[in-house]
Amino acid sequence: MIHIEHLSKQFGDLAVLRDVNASIEAGEVISVIGPSGTGKSTLLRCLNLLDRPSGGRILVKGQDLLDPATDVAALRRRMGMVFQSFNLFAHLTALENLSVGPRRLLGVPAEAAREEGLRLLQMVGLGECAERFPHELSGGQKQRVAIARCLSMQPEIILFDEPTSALDPTMVSEVLAVIRRLARQGMTMIIVTHEMAFARDVSSRIFYMDEGVIYEEGTPAQIFDAPQRPRTRDFIHRVRSIRCQITSAAFDLYAIFGQIERFCEKHAIPPERENTLQLLTEELLALLTAGAGPVDITLTIAFAEGSRTLEVRTDSGGEPANPLAAAGSPDDLGRRLIEGYADIQYRHAAGRNQLVLTLKDAR
Ligand code: ADP
Ligand code: MG
Secondary structure, eight states: OEEEEEEEEEETTEEEEEEEEEEEOTTOEEEEEOOTTSSHHHHHHHHTTSSOOSEEEEEETTEETTSTTSOHHHHHHHEEEEOSSOOOOTTSOHHHHHHHHHHHHHOOOHHHHHHHHHHHHHHTTOGGGTTOOGGGSOHHHHHHHHHHHHHHTOOSEEEEESTTTTSOGGGHHHHHHHHHHHHHTTOEEEEEOSOHHHHHHHOSEEEEEETTEEEEEEOHHHHHHOOOSHHHHHHHTTEEEEEEEEOSTTOOHHHHHHHHHHHHHHTTOOHHHHHHHHHHHHHHHHHHTSSSSOOOEEEEEEEETTTOOEEEEEEEOSSSOOTTOTTTOSOHHHHHHHHHHEEEEEEEETTEEEEEEEETTOO
């Protein structure tokens, strides 16, 4: 139903979408997850041509969205969009909100539009609210009217952009229940959401977005139980992290200590563990910057909120060699210190030496 090929979108110098590729079949429910700022809304807005893509192709049922000959208004009608903020017409009743589009844009006679509007309001559980104005409805009710209004235009695809994130927590489930029902009825939907349990339950596939691409995709079981790539894993395990680039042996260790301190404060990590993190960082960076070659290190401090595991990770250039291997180590004391406080994993991947030190005192 939808083919996305090499889609890119730039805002000035900022490349938000770099190379998005996907195929979505009719009847699929896709949940798009990922950190904020990774282009999830931009992807939906490009699909609906609310934003003009910078490059690539989008085919909807074989029709090229970016072809100047395409009737954009007709296409938007086939693709409904539900936003975080309900965007209802404030001066119209719930029922009028539903009937105005079909009457004006689809040419449906007033009485038929009214009947269909009532049917849809009943379907979303709001049969009794037809004559109410938006200000007389709760957030959850407004969002259900917005979904019904979207359905009134008889879309073939519905795009949801965080449909529950503006809602009071008590109202989230009533809106999700309506979306679940649409899924059961076979509606094709793309849903940007932070509701992981819901995404897992309702979706045929999950797209994890990061770095301007669909960084990993798979079934809910694949993505939630066995994510393959590092950023997906961190996101699923709710890992919080900070990163520093170190490009010279004369790097500012105390500035890094300051960052570690703020990170620990933010995540309520106790002082003993903060001290261990700083010690491991100092010893590891001393080892990695001891040689004569160029210094090219990315340091990451990572904290998993669920298990409270702490890691010091480095990713560095140079010859493939484990800097903590007993033999080659120029500073044996440093290495033994590190072994006392952390479990060490080394691998060489993508031309880089990668070390992960996991603090032993997980609590
Ligand atoms: P997400 O929905 O994943 O949180 P968005 O798609 O909203 O991310 O935004 C991705 C990036 O694009 C952000 O850095 C945001 O500031 C930027 N962005 C979004 N819309 C615009 C715009 N109209 N002009 C400039 N930058 C934008
Ligand atoms: Mg967004």
